[in-house]
Amino acid sequence: MNVANERFSSELASHxxxxxxxxxxxxxxxxxxxxxxGFWIFLLSDIVMFSAFFAAHxxxxxxxxxxxxxxxxxxxxxxxxxxxxxxLSSFTCGLILVGAEARRMAWTQAALIATGLLGLTFxxxxxxxxxxxxxxxxxxxxxxxxxxFFALVGCHGAHVSVGLLWLGTMMAQLFVKGFRDDxxxxxxxxxxFWHMLDIVWVAVFTLVYLVGDAR
Amino acid sequence: xxxxxxxPVTLGVAPGLNDLVDQxxxxxxxxxxxxxxxxxxxxxxxxxxxxSKSIWGPSIPxxxxxxxxxxxxxxxxxxxxxxxxxxxxxxxxxxxxGTLVVALVIGGTLWIMYNMDQNMPIMAHMGSKGHDxxxxxxxxxxxxxxxxxxxxxxxxxxxxxxxxxxxxxxxKGQICAVIEVPELDSARVKAEKLQIDAMARLQQEExxxxxxxxxxxxxxxxxxxxxxxxxxxxxSIEQRLEKEKNSxxxxxxxxxxxxxxxxxxxxxxxxxxxxxxxxIKQGDEVDPNSHKALFxxxxxxxx
Numbered sequence: 001m002n003v004a005n006e007r008f009s010s011e012l013a014s015h016x017x018x019x020x021x022x023x024x025x026x027x028x029x030x031x032x033x034x035x036x037x038g039f040w041i042f043l044l045s046d047i048v049m050f051s052a053f054f055a056a057h058x059x060x061x062x063x064x065x066x067x068x069x070x071x072x073x074x075x076x077x078x079x080x081x082x083x084x085x086x087x088l089s090s091f092t093c094g095l096i097l098v099g100a101e102a103r104r105m106a107w108t109q110a111a112l113i114a115t116g117l118l119g120l121t122f123x124x125x126x127x128x129x130x131x132x133x134x135x136x137x138x139x140x141x142x143x144x145x146x147x148x149f150f151a152l153v154g155c156h157g158a159h160v161s162v163g164l165l166w167l168g169t170m171m172a173q174l175f176v177k178g179f180r181d182d183x184x185x186x187x188x189x190x191x192x193f194w195h196m197l198d199i200v201w202v203a204v205f206t207l208v209y210l211v212g213d214a215r
Numbered sequence: 216x217x218x219x220x221x222x223p224v225t226l227g228v229a230p231g232l233n234d235l236v237d238q239x240x241x242x243x244x245x246x247x248x249x250x251x252x253x254x255x256x257x258x259x260x261x262x263x264x265x266x267s268k269s270i271w272g273p274s275i276p277x278x279x280x281x282x283x284x285x286x287x288x289x290x291x292x293x294x295x296x297x298x299x300x301x302x303x304x305x306x307x308x309x310x311x312x313g314t315l316v317v318a319l320v321i322g323g324t325l326w327i328m329y330n331m332d333q334n335m336p337i338m339a340h341m342g343s344k345g346h347d348x349x350x351x352x353x354x355x356x357x358x359x360x361x362x363x364x365x366x367x368x369x370x371x372x373x374x375x376x377x378x379x380x381x382x383x384x385x386x387k388g389q390i391c392a393v394i395e396v397p398e399l400d401s402a403r404v405k406a407e408k409l410q411i412d413a414m415a416r417l418q419q420e421e422x423x424x425x426x427x428x429x430x431x432x433x434x435x436x437x438x439x440x441x442x443x444x445x446x447x448x449x450x451s452i453e454q455r456l457e458k459e460k461n462s463x464x465x466x467x468x469x470x471x472x473x474x475x476x477x478x479x480x481x482x483x484x485x486x487x488x489x490x491x492x493x494x495i496k497q498g499d500e501v502d503p504n505s506h507k508a509l510f511x512x513x514x515x516x517x518x
Binding site: 203 | 228286290294309
């Protein structure tokens with residue numbers, strides 16, 4: 001039996017859940033573990049979907065059709081800011097979980113706000129980059145390379161947008177309902193989701209921006 | 216603890232949770248902070264390698280990939296708390312399977328597409344592999360400049376003949392195809408016939424005029440009445456002659472218009488370049504309203 005998870009759930013679980021908690025020993029496992037595992041599987045399948053976009057981009061990155069290449073369009077400075085935002089938000093996202101485990105409302109909410117603001121900054125930087133490219137005539141219709149670029153980076157950006165909506169919802173739920181078991185499970189899932197986004201971003205900034213610039 | 220064997224040990228830890236129970240909040244934060252610092256170091260290293268010229272160019276992608284894999288490992292270990300411990304087997308197995316599928320998708324795609332690329336000569340010709348410096352120069356200054364041109368039909372008709380094929384080098388203005396327009400051809404035949412008729416009439420009038428002038432000369436000053444009649448006749452002949460001349464000019468203009476329309480039925484190469492694609496074959500019906508491409512031309516990439 002794993003003590004940490006027992007503690008995470010049982011600490012938050014009130015005495016009312018004690019019976020159900022006892023049954024965990026005979027069932028397939030604590031609900032928190034099962035929910036977390038299921039969401040982990042979902043995230044891995046999401047990464048498999050991303051891999052298809054990565055594969056398309058790897059194949060098409062030279063198909064510029066005479067249009068601009070990645071090294072002519074992409075700003076390393078901008079992507080450095082974006083990366084810093086997302087990496088810091090991954091750290092603050094970890095603090096959400098630590099705060100929740102310590103039942104500290106102000107701390108948890110502050111970490112949520114910090115994560116949200118960093119995510120929002122990332123999104124603003126990305127949207128600015130996209131609009132600038134499109135205004136230069138380097139939109140997704142220009143070449144197969146740009147189609148695959150916008151599909152891949154845009155797909156990640158869409159995930160970040162959904163993550164921000166989720167984050168806002170979690171702040172409200174946490175505020176209204178407090179550290180309930182179900183809220184904690186959702187916080188764990190959100191935490192996994194956000195870390196997964198940063199892992200995908202590591203691949204994006206490396207393969208799309210840095211390798212694209214080095215070519 | 217004696218129930219430990221009853222619980223499936225593989226479902227021990229939810230992914231993302233730290234399984235070291237004795238840690239205080241401060242220690243947990245420390246774990247995240249170590250992850251942050253390591254990730255930051257790896258990220259800065261990746262950006263530094265790209266910016267600086269200290270690394271041999273072709274090795275940069277490899278170095279970047281190594282740094283990325285390392286950073287993903289850091290994220291998994293310090294942010295998602297994934298371990299190789301027995302209570303993490305399920306999470307790690309799922310991750311391993313996910314990694315396998317990702318490797319199959321990306322590796323398989325690259326392998327297959329590389330082989331297809333190798334086996335398509337014209338595509339290989341076009342695919343900018345990025346090693347040709349002349350091509351670099353051309354493309355880097357060509358954000359707005361077109362390097363390919365699609366030629367559409369300017370008249371409706373049937374393709375009579377084709378003289379360009381894919382991969383062929385062409386010069387500007389070279390005829391690549393001729394479109395047959397039945398109405399235009401018959402219009403030209405008709406206009407030519409009308410012109411010949413008009414010229415014949417003009418000739419007749421000129422003969423009549425010279426005959427009338429001869430007659431007038433023969434008459435001399437014999438009869439002023441006859442003389443007067445002859446002069447009147449000459450004037451009317453001259454008027455008719457003028458009319459015929461004008462109608463002949465009109466006919467010539469319409470013939471020229473028909474001829475220039477027939478020239479539009481030639482499909483010409485727009486610049487010195489290569490034929491990238493040919494979408495028509497002999498006998499095809501073409502129509503300018505359909506905006507269908509007949510040929511695509513590109514600038515040669517290797518010169």
